[in-house]
Amino acid sequence: MxxxxxxxxxxxxxxxxxxxxxxxxxxxxxxxxxxxxxxxGQGEEVxxxxxxxxxxxxxxxxxxxxxxxFVEDYVFPAFRASALYEGYYLLGTSLARPVISKGLxxxxxxxxxxxxxxxxxxxxxxxxxxxxxxxxxxxxxxVVAPWREWDLKGRADCVAYAEAHGIPIPVTAEKPYSTDxxxxxxxxxxxxxxDPWVGPPKGMFNLTVDPEDAPDEPEFVTIGFEEGxxxxxxxxxxxxxxxLSTLNELGGxxxxxxxxxxxxxxxxxxxxxxxxxxxxxxxYHAHRAVESLTLDREVAHLRDxxxxxxxxxxxxxxxxxxxxxALQHFMDDLQAPxxxxxxxxxxxxQAIVDGRRSDTxxxxxxxxxxxxxxxxxxxxxAEGFIRLQSLRLRTFAEKRLGEGE
Numbered sequence: 237m238x239x240x241x242x243x244x245x246x247x248x249x250x251x252x253x254x255x256x257x258x259x260x261x262x263x264x265x266x267x268x269x270x271x272x273x274x275x276x277g278q279g280e281e282v283x284x285x286x287x288x289x290x291x292x293x294x295x296x297x298x299x300x301x302x303x304x305x306f307v308e309d310y311v312f313p314a315f316r317a318s319a320l321y322e323g324y325y326l327l328g329t330s331l332a333r334p335v336i337s338k339g340l341x342x343x344x345x346x347x348x349x350x351x352x353x354x355x356x357x358x359x360x361x362x363x364x365x366x367x368x369x370x371x372x373x374x375x376x377x378x379v380v381a382p383w384r385e386w387d388l389k390g391r392a393d394c395v396a397y398a399e400a401h402g403i404p405i406p407v408t409a410e411k412p413y414s415t416d417x418x419x420x421x422x423x424x425x426x427x428x429x430x431d432p433w434v435g436p437p438k439g440m441f442n443l444t445v446d447p448e449d450a451p452d453e454p455e456f457v458t459i460g461f462e463e464g465x466x467x468x469x470x471x472x473x474x475x476x477x478x479x480l481s482t483l484n485e486l487g488g489x490x491x492x493x494x495x496x497x498x499x500x501x502x503x504x505x506x507x508x509x510x511x512x513x514x515x516x517x518x519x520y521h522a523h524r525a526v527e528s529l530t531l532d533r534e535v536a537h538l539r540d541x542x543x544x545x546x547x548x549x550x551x552x553x554x555x556x557x558x559x560x561x562a563l564q565h566f567m568d569d570l571q572a573p574x575x576x577x578x579x580x581x582x583x584x585x586q587a588i589v590d591g592r593r594s595d596t597x598x599x600x601x602x603x604x605x606x607x608x609x610x611x612x613x614x615x616x617x618a619e620g621f622i623r624l625q626s627l628r629l630r631t632f633a634e635k636r637l638g639e640g641e
Contacts, residue, residue, distance in 0.1 A: 243347065256398050274336045276336065429510060483514065487514025529600050
């Protein structure tokens with residue numbers, strides 16, 4: 237395949253793997269390399285990556301600001317679906333991969349490249365996410381995946397290669413782990429974190445303070461929603477990117493949003509991942525609080541059953557699959573009444589729902605649920621309800637007792 241590839245667009249972060257890959261593709265394929273860096277909120281790393289890519293030998297370095305698209309078209313739809321993988325993971329990396337893949341394919345078309353390339357290993361989920369997305373968008377695209385081709389066996393070999401070729405590397409003894417950042421979260425994996433019994437190193441986290449060092453006084457934040465989307469913080473209406481960045485700052489100040497899990501990768505192995513998602517954690521809890529007032533019971537329960545499937549689709553890389561898109565239509569349709577506000581108390585790593593209201597779509601009826609006297613609900617009606625619900629139980633018990641069990 238190498239003879240057919242003259243130009244490659246590489247998803248470039250400036251980290252160890254992609255820096256080595258840039259040089260390796262030039263040597264192995266004899267191809268020109270266009271470095272593509274998507275700005276999904278990783279901050280100053282974007283400009284650093286552009287400069288480093290050119291210094292490492294890229295013929296062109298493209299930096300594209302995808303923050304608005306990432307938040308509006310990927311993050312918020314997932315939150316409308318209340319997506320949470322295996323009960324903990326808010327899918328920060330999983331949601332970033334399809335928007336980056338879309339940008340990669342677009343850059344390949346615009347630059348006349350023959351292929352795209354990525355730095356995902358042959359063991360992880362990201363290779364699947366990148367490539368499934370790319371093939372869904374451009375079925376005839378070629379993909380260069382060096383970790384599945386070269387004879388470098390691991391990070392130590394990459395470090396040696398980088399040193400031999402004069403490539404600056406960010407992995408040090410002080411930070412013996414890999415990170416991936418975007419507007420929604422930062423993930424940490426590898427190195428010392430590969431032992432699931434070893435706690436995260438002190439000082440590792442970037443978005444959140446240690447909960448024990450967080451302020452001793454709680455802080456309250458009110459998040460407003462319209463049709464399932466967060467639109468305001470403490471009464472101030474904000475653009476989607478600003479909502480997330482504001483909540484990241486608030487949650488991070490109080491140590492909210494840290495998760496340390498062993499997850500089940502799509503490729504079949506378990507892996508340890510440590511994540512910090514301060515703003516996303518606040519949105520998730522506030523959103524569910526507003527939903528508790530505005531969604532019908534059976535609709536909410538059905539949504540929760542399907543949320544797990546939705547999260548699994550996104551985690552496994554099927555963002556552009558027809559089943560995810562169909563399920564998104566369902567999720568968005570049921571979000572129509574999810575309008576209101578939720579107030580959270582932030583304290584020492586916790587985000588506690590302190591209040592919720594919906595002036596226009598609330599189904600909560602205080603006159604019905606009150607423990608005081610009312611003229612709305614007739615308590616005697618419960619007797620018939622209970623007897624009907626117990627019919628099958630009584631029938632089963634009579635049969636069992638009749639057989640002498």
